[in-house]
Each structure stands twice: as C-alpha cells, then as structure tokens.
Amino acid sequence: DVKVTQSSRYLVKRTGEKVFLECVQDMDHENMFWYRQDPGLGLRLIYFSYDVKMKEKGDIPEGYSVSREKKERFSLILESASTNQTSMYLCASSWDSRYQPQHFGDGTRLSIL
C-alpha cells in the first residue's frame, strides 16, 4: 500500500519565518505535488515535480518554493511566512505516466501568527 507521509500534522509559526514542510513517499513514484486546501476553494496546486530536481509552478506558487533532491522526498518552503498562508497543506504522489495525484498524505495544518 502506498504511503505518503507528511512530517507534521499541525504546525504553528510566526510571520516572517522560513517554514519547511516535508513529504516522503515510499512507492518510487516519479510525480509529487503540493496543494493547499481552503474552505470553499477546493484544492489548489502550488508546485508539481516530475523528477529529481525538476519542478513546475502550479496555480498559486507565489510565496512558495520547493526542493526535490531525492526521488522520495518533496519539500515545500515558505520563504517568509505570512498570515494569508495559514491553511491545510497536502502532499500527493502518482506514478510516472499519471500527471494527476493518486495518493495523498494526511496533510499539515499550518497556522501563521
């Protein structure tokens, strides 16, 4: 069974901090995704990665960056956290010919104070 693990379920940070959200998958999937989920807005794609060191911007990349140094790990970075980045963040993965998320992590609920 595919496992997508996000390092934290809940995280509280302060405005201006640099925040790292980590995601690891154990199925050797090529594709990994970061979404944010807000009430009434569904899921919105922040970044997508189709291979190590490869990334593509999603619909809302502003204020975020990503890192994929190893195939199994995809990190989301908030360069300087702001209160409007308070949200639920979901990581997902899929196998190589599927460009849509198949397996999600449990999510990280991030609060920026």
Next chain:
Amino acid sequence: GENVEQHPSTLSVQEGDSAVIKCTYSDSASNYFPWYKQELGKRPQLIIDIRSNVGEKKDQRIAVTLNKTAKHFSLHITETQPEDSAVYFCAANPLNDYKLSFGAGTTVTVRA
C-alpha cells in the same frame, strides 16, 4: 485555464437513498475527470475517474457519468450508507496536463 464548478455545496440524504453531485467544466480540451472523497480529518482518496472516451463508469455503488457536449459530469452514489458521509471533490484537466482543477467540494451527510 480550466474552471470547475460543483453543486450542491452541501447535500443531506436519508440512508438508503441516492446522492448526486454535478460538476461543470469550461475547457473542452479536458479529458480526465477524477472524483476524490475526503472523510473528516482524513486525506483525500481517489474513488473513481473517467476519461472522455466513455460516457459512464461504475464501481459498486458509485457511478460517474460524463456529457462532453454539455461539459458536465456527475457522481452518483446509490443505497447511501453512513460511511458515505464525507466531502467529495470533482476535478478536470487534459490527461497530459498536471494542473488538475478542482471543484469547491460537496459535503454529503447521510442521515441514519
């Protein structure tokens, strides 16, 4: 880009009745339409998907229908059970495009 609208936003049904959720999309190039279920406090799960070369797909009590001409697709849940209570998201995009566009979600409550 693709714009997906989902209705209704909330749906309450009696156990054993059917539930129907409808989504419309704007981009005629979209050809992949997945549905995700998210139970309270849990991760979204892909429950069924359909590609534009078929009009209907079934999996036990769940079915999805697609009308390409009208650009809408629907999720049908028959003989609803309490464990069907969740938020359901529809989505759409062209198969080779990673930017999947999601609907806002429908909160389904099955009353015992």
